[in-house]
Amino acid sequence: MVIDGRTLPVTVKTSAVSRRISLRVDAMTDSVVVVVPTGLPAREAMRFVHEKTDWIRARLGALPPRVPFAAGAEVPVLGALHTITPAPEARRGVWTEDGRLHVSGLPEHLPRRVGDYLKRRAKEEIAPRAFAYAQRLDRRISSLSVRDTRSRWGSCTSDGALSFSWRLVLAPEAVLDYVVAHEVAHMVELNHSGRFWNLVTDLMPDNARPRHWLKQHGTSLHRYG
Structure with missing residues (x-):
């Protein structure tokens, strides 16, 4: 149309x-x-x-404006804005320091390098939380993946396979934490019953604010890159 x-x-x-x-x-x-x-x-x-x-x-x-992965753009990492800063002579890959997201290598590789870094960082942040929560519920995670999903921030299957959107690493840390707790709770209750929400609250008592943030600002996470 x-x-x-x-x-x-x-x-x-x-x-x-x-x-x-x-x-x-x-x-x-x-x-x-x-x-x-x-x-x-x-x-x-x-x-x-x-x-x-x-x-x-x-x-x-x-819709919020799109933010490309380009030099000078501001991208949040766990909710804190970082300015993408080329570092062509460096040999450190991509790293954050003093409010900057430094990217080594050739300029034409910068968008891909930033995306790869954020996806890797997302798994590094999500996996330890997921395994810790699963241990508290005496459940075993069969697999954990990070993808670029559109309609869901996370998912859980009956056999304990968890999947999350890498874009959660852009959100404040409490929001990422809430989504992980939410999906791990589904390992016990594959529904949204009262029992399920009680489990979420047991894992993360203060979950109302991150839930509200995600409803209000979640769309903006899809505008990066």
Whole structure:
């Protein structure tokens, strides 16, 4: 579809459990995603999308600006802003120091190096927390991965496989901590029952503020890189 001269990709997904059409704007790709019940013609989905043009325009306008991984850009690491600073002569890879994210190597490799560093740092921050929480619940983690997920900050399977968004490393430390506690609690309760939330609170008593932060600012994490 085209809004104000801007061409937006539209992805139509079918769902066997959905009873009505739902719509969202993907903050990572600036695209439109519409989910429809199985059997609904695509033309009906697109008619619905065009009826919601004003809503889509408003959602796009509310998105935070994109922040590329480039020299001079400010990127948060555990919530603290760091200025990306090239260090072409250095041989230290990527490191943080005094509010700067130093990146050695050739300029053309800078975006990839920053991304690789943040993904590695995310796993370094998440894994110890996850294993410590799992031990408290007497559960065993079968695997732990870090990915660039769009719709979930984390996930847990019935066999104890945990997965997290690397973008959590951009958020304040308490937010990352909360998501880890949330997913580990699912190793006991694969639901969102009262028992589940009691487990989350046992692992992290002060979880209301990070939950609120994620609802208010989570979209901004998808605008980096």
